[in-house]
Amino acid sequence: MFPIRDHNPSGRTPFVTFTLIAVNVIVFLSYWLTLPGEVALGRFFLTWGLVPARIGFGDGYETFVTSMFLHGGWMHLAGNMLFLFIFGDNLEDEMGHLRFALFYLLSGLAAAGLQFAAEPASMIPMVGASGAIAGVMGGYLLLFPKAKVDVLFIFIVFFRILPIPAWIMLGLWFGFQVINGAMAPADVGGVAYWAHAGGFVAGLVLALPLWLRRGGPAFWSRTQGAPPHPEVAYPLVRTRVPRIRRGGGPGPWG
Structure with a gap:
């Protein structure tokens, strides 16, 4: 399952969200298009990515911040920025x-801190905005659990866009991070699952005071668990692939 959009436009321009996306893209392009090869890129990540073993020796504390603005490739960047945008x-x-x-x-x-605690001897540099964006997802879950999110569901050759409540999509995502974190250490899988889980929990905790100030469960009652804005309805797009009827030629357009 992969989220592609929600049905809840914001009431004002999200300047910080747009700025974070722009900074991440600019930083990525600044090294991805200029470093001469994989060796140079690896050295760059070792210097500016978060290397838990290096932190354990008392060095590289600045990488708790710098690692948040680095990405390992185009798809890594695109996926993270899509989640942040949604x-x-x-x-x-x-x-x-x-x-x-x-x-x-x-x-x-918080995400980087949990990843360090989970793999303190790892020499693999952690890069990516995933932990911070997981925090955004955790806060979103607390404040807007029933907001509709369109998810691209892919199963072998079958795919479909399904609108589902945010609590289902985000709850499943968090569960996958915990399960994978317990089964696939970073040294094996190459994915910082505990950073994702830690950021998500941190987002829930950090959003809790705001949720309580808004009234807690009463806030959910007033907003029906969705952002307090008119919901956008996306019309279903009819496919142009012809249906093949049994024993006959192409049927009507679906």
């Missing part, structure tokens, strides 16, 4: 610009 605007709208920026940074720091 879930960041509503959270920024509810928190305000400055609080959301601080929330994002603290979520990323």
Whole structure:
């Protein structure tokens, strides 16, 4: 399952979300298009990515921050920015610009901290905004559990876009991170699952005071668990692939 959009446009321009996306893209292009090869790229990640073993020796604390703005490839960058674009605007709208920026940074720091605690001897550099964005997803889950999210569901050759409540999509995503983190250490799988899980939990905790100030369960009752804006309805697009009827030629367009 892969989220492609939600049905909840923000009520004001999400300047911080757009700025974070722009900074991540600019930073990525600044080294991806200029470093001469994989060896140079690896050295760059060892210097500016978060290497748990290096932190254990008391060095590289700045990489708790710098690692949040690095990505290992185009798909890594695109996936993270899509998630931030989908879930960041509503959270920024509810928190305000400055609080959301601080929330994002603290979520990323918490994510990196848990990854370090889970793999303190690892020499693999951790890079990516995934931990901070997981925090955004955790906060989104708490504030807007029933918001509709369109998910691209792929099973072998079958695929379909399904609108599902955010709590299902985000709950399943979090469960996968915990399960995979327990079964596939970073040294084997190459994915910082515990950073994802840590960022998600941090986002829930950091969003809790705002949720309580809004009334807690009463906030859910007022908003039906969705952002307090009119929902967008995306019309179903009819496919142009002809249906083949049994024993006959092409049928009507579906």
